[in-house]
Amino acid sequence: xTAVETRTGRVEVHGVHKSFGAHEVLNGxxxxxxxxxxxxxxxxxxxxxxxxLRSINHLEAVDRGFIALDGELVxxxxxxxxxxxxxERDLLRQRTRFGFVFQSFNLFPHLTALExxxxxxxxxxxxxxxxxxxxxxELLARVGLADKAxxxxxxxxxxxxxxxxxxxALAMRPAxxxxxxxxxxxxxxxxxxxxxxxxxxxxxxxxxxxxxxxIGFARQAADQIVFMDExxxxxxxxxxxxxxxxxxxxxxxxxxxxL
Amino acid sequence: xxxxxxxxxxxxxxxxxxxxxxxxxxxxxPGRWAATAVVAVLLAMVLNSLITNPRWEWGVVWAxxxxxxxxxxxxxxxxxxxxTAVLGFALGTVLALMRLSQSPLLRxxxxxxxxxxxxxxxxxxxxxxxxxxYLYQSLDVGIPFGPSFASFETLSxxxxxxxxxxxxxxHQAAYSAEIVRAGILSVDQxxxxxxxxxxxxxxxxxxxxxxxxxxxxxxPTAVNxxxxxxxxxxxxxxxxxxELFYTVSVIYGRTQRVLPMLxxxxxxxxxxxxxxxxxxYYVERYYAKGAVRTLPPTPLQRLRGNLTAGLSRxxxxxxxx
Numbered sequence: 124x125t126a127v128e129t130r131t132g133r134v135e136v137h138g139v140h141k142s143f144g145a146h147e148v149l150n151g152x153x154x155x156x157x158x159x160x161x162x163x164x165x166x167x168x169x170x171x172x173x174x175x176l177r178s179i180n181h182l183e184a185v186d187r188g189f190i191a192l193d194g195e196l197v198x199x200x201x202x203x204x205x206x207x208x209x210x211e212r213d214l215l216r217q218r219t220r221f222g223f224v225f226q227s228f229n230l231f232p233h234l235t236a237l238e239x240x241x242x243x244x245x246x247x248x249x250x251x252x253x254x255x256x257x258x259x260x261e262l263l264a265r266v267g268l269a270d271k272a273x274x275x276x277x278x279x280x281x282x283x284x285x286x287x288x289x290x291x292a293l294a295m296r297p298a299x300x301x302x303x304x305x306x307x308x309x310x311x312x313x314x315x316x317x318x319x320x321x322x323x324x325x326x327x328x329x330x331x332x333x334x335x336x337x338i339g340f341a342r343q344a345a346d347q348i349v350f351m352d353e354x355x356x357x358x359x360x361x362x363x364x365x366x367x368x369x370x371x372x373x374x375x376x377x378x379x380x381x382l
Numbered sequence: 383x384x385x386x387x388x389x390x391x392x393x394x395x396x397x398x399x400x401x402x403x404x405x406x407x408x409x410x411x412p413g414r415w416a417a418t419a420v421v422a423v424l425l426a427m428v429l430n431s432l433i434t435n436p437r438w439e440w441g442v443v444w445a446x447x448x449x450x451x452x453x454x455x456x457x458x459x460x461x462x463x464x465x466t467a468v469l470g471f472a473l474g475t476v477l478a479l480m481r482l483s484q485s486p487l488l489r490x491x492x493x494x495x496x497x498x499x500x501x502x503x504x505x506x507x508x509x510x511x512x513x514x515x516y517l518y519q520s521l522d523v524g525i526p527f528g529p530s531f532a533s534f535e536t537l538s539x540x541x542x543x544x545x546x547x548x549x550x551x552x553h554q555a556a557y558s559a560e561i562v563r564a565g566i567l568s569v570d571q572x573x574x575x576x577x578x579x580x581x582x583x584x585x586x587x588x589x590x591x592x593x594x595x596x597x598x599x600x601x602p603t604a605v606n607x608x609x610x611x612x613x614x615x616x617x618x619x620x621x622x623x624x625e626l627f628y629t630v631s632v633i634y635g636r637t638q639r640v641l642p643m644l645x646x647x648x649x650x651x652x653x654x655x656x657x658x659x660x661x662x663y664y665v666e667r668y669y670a671k672g673a674v675r676t677l678p679p680t681p682l683q684r685l686r687g688n689l690t691a692g693l694s695r696x697x698x699x700x701x702x703x
Contacts, residue, residue, distance in 0.1 A: 180579060211584060219581035229576035233594050233671055242590065243580035277674065295580065 130158035131193050132298035132330030134179060139188035141174055141354075148174045149185070150354035156299075156347070158193075159328040163341040165365075166351035167377055172334040173226075175351070176301050179332065180221035181214060192220060192299065219247050222292030226304040228284045230276040236263060236287045237272040240294045248295065255294065262290040266320050282313030286320055293324075300324065302333040338381055342366055350374045442642040446633065447649060455629030456650050462546060462615040462625055463654075467608050469551035474558025479588070481563055492559065499556035505617055508549035512621055514540055546618040554611065561603045565596030597669040605662040612654050626650055 134156040141149040148171045156162045164172045177183045179190055181198040189206075190197040198214060199206040209217065230239050240259035244250045263272055266286040268279075276284050285305055292300060302321065306314040318340045325331055325344045335341065341348055341362060348365040350358040352373045358365055366382075369375045432438060446452055480492035499507070515536040524530030540548065569592050577587040616627035624632075626647055634643040667677055679687060 182575060182579060215578070215581040215583060217581075218579055221579070223576075223579035225572060225576065225579075227572055229570075229572040231573065231576070231591055231595075232673060233669075243582050246583060246586045246590070247581040275671070291580070 130328060130330075132156075132158045133193050134299055134330065134332065135191045135194075136175070136179070137188050137190070139175070139178060139185045139190065141171075141178060141183060141185045148354055149178070152188070152351075152354070152356055154349060154356060154359075156330055156332060158330055160346040161325045161331045161333065161344050162347045162349060163345040164332065164334045164349045164351060165336070165338070165341060165377070170351040171354040172351050173303050176223075176303050176332060176334050179299075180218055180223055180301060182223070192217075215247065219243070219295050220298045222295055222297035222300040224285070224288050224292050224300070224302045224305050226307050228276070228281070228288045228308070230284055230288055230291070232276050235273050235275055236268065236279070236290075239276070239287055240291045243291070244294050244296075259290070259294055262293050263287070265293075266290050267316070280313060281309045282316045285309065285317045289317075289320055289324070297329070299330045299332065302331065302335070304334050304336070306335065306337060336381065338366065338378070350377070352377075437641065438645065439639065439642040442639050443645045443649070446643065446646045451624075451629050451633070452626070452646060452650070455624055455626040456654070458623070458625040458629075459612065459615050459627075459650075460654070462550065462618065462623075463608065463611045465547055466550040466554055466611055466615070469547065470554025470607075470611075471558045471562070471604065473551070473555035474560075475562050477555060477559035478562035478566060481559065482566060496556045496559055499553055504549065504553050504614070505620055507553055508545060508618060508621060511540065511548045512542070512545040514545070542618075542621045542623045546615075546621055546623050550611070550615065550618070554607065557607060558604070561600055561607065562596070564603070565598075565600035566592060568599040569595045594669065595673075598666075598673055601662065601666050601669060605658060605665075609655050609658055612658070613651055 134154075136152055136154040139149050139152045140147070150171075152171070152175055154162075154175075164175065166172050174183060178185050179197065181190075184198060189199070195217075196206065197217065198209055200209055200213075201207075230236075231242070234242065237256065237259055240262060241252065241255050244255045244258075245252050260269065260272060263269055266289055268283060268286055268290070271279060271283060271287070276287065279287065285308075289305075305321065306317050309317060314337070318337060321331075321333065322340065322344045333340075333345075345362050347359060348362050349356055350365055350369075350371070350373070358369060358371045358374045365374065366378065369378055477492045477495060480488040481496075483489060518536050520533045521536055521539060522530035522534075523532045573591060573595065574587070577591045582591065615625055618625060619628035619631060622628065630643045630647040634640045637643075663681070667680070670677055
């Protein structure tokens with residue numbers, strides 16, 4: 124990774140706490156994701172993985188701590204010693220720097236695949252529709268769906284829908300891509316095609332944070348693996364460190380079950 | 383005992399049995415035949431009485447159906463309904479968005495509006511609007527609590543038609559608000575999240591992402607409301623406004639031909655409702671885009687499909703002969 128210095132997409136998470144009612148979902152999370160690196164977040168259900176991911180692009184506001192992208196606070200503006208909550212319009216603008224891929228795809232069902240991809244770059248970034256359309260067709264081709272541009276999401280398989288969703292996130296030219304269990308809603312035989320696309324992206328130098336249960340994918344694509352349990356990061360390191368030589372009991376127990 | 387190996391497979395007939403040359407006898411449904419016969423007789427009786435009872439006075443009905451004043455009444459009914467529907471749904475959408483807003487005051491005002499306008503009978507509201515001039519002689523445009531720039535006589539501003547539009551429209555808005563709100567709530571939360579995570583501007587989220595999907599829920603109920611409005615406009619006869627029902631009642635008051643005139647009105651209401659129902663089918667089909675894999679056929683396509691299916695069913699029989 125020679126070009127790391129020039130790349131953008133550094134994500135910092137500092138002392139983040141988040142509760143839903145009395146239930147503490149995130150309990151002091153610290154994490155640094157280097158530009159252009161791939162971080163895979165593992166952990167049992169309810170460990171706070173998804174909430175962490177949704178906090179990073181401010182779909183959830185955190186209770187304590189802060190999150191920054193390339194040194195810029197997410198969701199707040201700093202003036203001296205005070206933090207001002209961003210207005211919705213500024214927040215939406217900031218979000219365009221993140222691409223988010225949902226577990227349940229969340230494609231817009233009344234729009235075609237192409238329209239799904241084109242919508243945000245035009246309406247949120249004010250880019251020229253014709254240029255965006257050309258780029259969107261390239262993106263669809265890149266995820267192997269050049270011939271499905273005019274199909275509606277219901278006419279596509281789950282794997283195809285998720286690939287359109289990935290193209291939709293990429294069309295924003297985001298600095299960071301966030302994947303929230305992108306293959307959990309898919310039939311086993313469709314998981315491979317989606318993971319292949321994500322692994323392919325991992326080589327292009329976009330910062331990626333992937334919440335998943337696919338250990339094989341984590342081993343192959345991750346620069347850094349983070350293991351979460353009960354709202355905390357209990358272990359982090361390279362795939363070899365975490366998957367082959369886990370230090371923490373919880374990690375060992377979890378890996379014993381899924382490997 | 384038969385084992386799996388020795389049991390003959392259900393799909394393949396025993397060798398040498400040409401099943402396809404056997405005659406197929408359909409199952410008999412005597413109950414269905416009996417019920418069909420009963421309904422047919424009842425239908426015949428109804429038709430017979432409609433035709434043979436001279437008191438229906440079909441000649442009078444026919445003569446008045448296209449009469450100028452009646453057609454003018456129909457036109458007034460259409461105008462009232464369309465303007466009210468547009469006004470009602472426009473205001474209703476605003477109220478629904480207010481109700482879903484983060485501001486407690488906006489939510490409360492929207493709730494209060496729906497509460498009041500749903501609670502007071504429409505006929506009472508119409509008469510209130512018609513008598514607004516008694517409460518406020520003039521309506522002023524200006525700075526709140528400050529000077530006014532222009533002043534209008536209430537009486538000249540709100541005539542019978544104005545009162546009818548106001549009464550019907552504001553009443554309709556309360557119901558439309560709930561219909562639109564139900565539609566918005568029916569859209570999956572993931573859609574809002576996806577739109578937000580893509581940074582799509584707020585207004586665009588509503589108009590391009592949420593409302594088009596909400597329409598699938600909104601349209602059937604909304605058409606119900608519009609059909610209700612077509613007939614509901616007859617209530618403005620209390621303002622002596624010349625819509626269809628008032629016109630008809632004036633005519634039968636003069637001619638004493640009560641029943642035929644009611645039939646004239648009924649026929650027109652059925653015609654109007656039918657037109658709306660046909661439009662509904664196409665509007666629903668439009669918004670089904672994306673919600674179903676293949677769009678349902680238009681009535682024309684279905685007719686053509688039935689014809690070709692019927693023909694293909696006829697042909698094999700001919701072949702067997």
